[in-house]
Amino acid sequence: AATPVGITALHARQYLNYVSMDCKPAYLHICEGATKLSDGRQDSSTGKLMSYLVSDFVKGILQQLA
Structure with a gap:
């Protein structure tokens, strides 16, 4: 798999x-x-991905409220 979770x-x-x-x-x-x-094994982009996931989640919530 290209990623640990398959997506x-x-x-x-x-x-x-x-x-x-x-x-x-x-x-x-x-x-x-x-x-x-x-x-x-190392992946230095884990923290960056987590911050993107939180950011996308918050953006969706804000779009819902608009």
Whole structure:
């Protein structure tokens, strides 16, 4: 798989934005992300992706309120 979850970051961002506009969620829960694993694999973009996910979620909520 290209990603650990099988979907692209772009699809995750689009989904969160859509759901936050359509479903009136109460909150967003994002679990911690490991940037360095014990087997040596690293991903320095984990924190950036999390901030994008939160930003897309908030934008969807704000669009819903407008």
